[in-house]
Amino acid sequence: MKTVHFLLLLLLGASLTGCGYNDMQRQDEAVKAAWSEVINQYQRRADLVPNLVNTVKGYAQHEEKVFIEVTEARAKVGSMQINTDSLDDPQKIQQFQAAQGELSSALSRLMVVSENYPQLKADGLFQNLQAQLEGTENRVTVARNRYVQSVQAYNSMIRTFPNNLTAMAMGYSVKPNFSVENEKEISTAPTVDFGNAEPAKQ
Secondary structure, eight states: OOHHHHHHHHHHHHHHTTTTHHHHHHHHHHHHHHHHHHHHHHHHHHHHHHHHHHHHHTOOOHHHHHHHHHHHHHHHHHHHHOOGGGGGHHHHHHHHHHHHHHHHHHHHHHHHHHTOOOHHHHHHHHHHHHHHHHHHHHHHHHHHHHHHHHHHHHHHHHSSSSSHHHHHHHHHHOOOOOOOHHHHHOOOOOOHHHHHHHOOOO
């Protein structure tokens, strides 16, 4: 009897392998790894925000509204609890996108405000934070693009025959991706070029 069970398991394993089960596992892990990198880079950006705000505050105390917007947007991002188990939930992905988009917009407004303060632009700490922010935005873009590609590869695999039969049998479903309407806003890095800024009247 044990021999029969063993042979049935072997046949089942062989059939799953032939229908893409192992490839689905690999693709699913690739999507999770890509998502983890997206989270890492967004966290890196969020970690820069307090120092950036405090540095700008030192020169631009009258811009309280912008500081509040940035701080609130960062808090919203920090409250988003999204992990690899949430990747099958389109609503959670959209909420994550919206929160990150709000932080991107708030940071853009903060950087625009800073253009009015020549002494701030000359501050070494601000210049360093500016460079870190620009580098982090580039890393976010790269990580997000890799995630998009991983999801596309995974979704294409589980929707093609005969893999789709295995996917249905094993409970694999299409994963939501970054939506087009928010992609432009999220992928726009805050403006950090101060070359054409007008000197402030003081």
